[in-house]
Amino acid sequence: MIVRRIKTQVVEALERQAAVALIGPRQVGKTTLAQDIAEERDALYLDLENPDDRAKLSNPGLFLKHYEDRLVVLDEIHRTPELFQSLRGIIDQGRRTGRFLVLGSASMDLLRQSGESLAGRIEYVDMQPLDVTEVDGGEGVYDRLWVRGGFPDSFLAGNDQDSLKRRTSFIRTYLERDIPQLGLRIPAETLRRLWTMLAHMQGAPVNASQLAAGLSVSAPTANKYIDLLVDLLLVRRLPPLFLNIGKRLMKSPRIYVRDSGLVHALLGIGDYDALAGHPVVGASWEGFVIENLLSVAPDGTQASFFRTSAGAEMDLVLDLPGRAGRWAIEIKRSVSTKPTKGFYQACEDLGPAKAFVIHAGTERSPLSKDAHAMGVLEMAQTLLQLA
Structure with a gap:
């Protein structure tokens, strides 16, 4: 166990x-x-x-x-x-x-x-799904956690095919049994289509009107369905950070299906090779990193993202309790540690106590006095020490 x-x-x-x-x-x-x-x-x-x-x-x-x-x-x-x-x-x-x-x-x-x-x-x-600090870090384990997600039965399945079947069954059970037992009269097929649309939109701003048109429902109804998935801890709305800096800021929250394994099951992605060639790969990795970091962040942490119309962007901003202050995090699905221009622009606007680039490798390297590049495990362990 x-x-x-x-x-x-x-x-x-x-x-x-x-x-x-x-x-x-x-x-x-x-x-x-x-x-x-x-x-x-x-x-x-x-x-x-x-x-x-x-x-x-x-x-x-x-x-x-x-x-x-x-x-x-x-x-x-x-x-x-x-x-x-x-x-x-x-x-x-x-x-x-x-x-x-x-x-x-x-x-x-x-x-x-x-x-x-x-x-x-x-x-x-x-209680969250498994995160990178809880699994044995042998060869390929973290990629397996990303592909299969953190639900124990899915992660521990004998092979990728069995894991995918478990997640598919999980989705079906929620739609056909659990949600109706709550007394909510929502057509299972409608909710499945919404959930799948959200997987395609992983990490994108919420556009209720677009979702409503695809579901043939009103925008308030689409928002109500999203609220349900949020309340069931299956979907996360990541709010934007508002600063009085005299710049136009993105105001719509970003939407994430919280477990990466469910993202892949909803999109029919069965293994690492299929994921590596899929358009969702970058957004899936971003959501995976965000969930892993928030699962270990100290109680009282406020999470958001930051983006201006001029291109300054930070994938995750953590306002931590106590003296830790504000940490700014950019997430990259590559082994390169070179941050984007938007990262430095965002750092100027945010004035974080610390800044990080989280990449797909394991190497740690300094970017500046208060900025470092590292892998997701080291970042999670760093946050865990604050708890």
């Missing part, structure tokens, strides 16, 4: 709060992690997709009274949102830390329900 860095965060949260919510997309490894913690703590584990386990909670107060001194893990709790009200009463009757660990794949529903009932009693931990 790959040791997940987030386990420490979950354990520490259980020491602080009565309830901890571990949220993230399906198949990201939440259940495996929770079962590992449950085994260490002699916890009660209930899978609420299992009818037998749901039946045990027909009277939650009475049933859970027998487990007052143990951690109780409730997997897929968004399937039974009515439980949140009961959990509040149970927690208040015997307030102690480490009472419940709840897991949910539908983050928006989980946040809404728990926010209504467990305010001040719950801490949220967001």
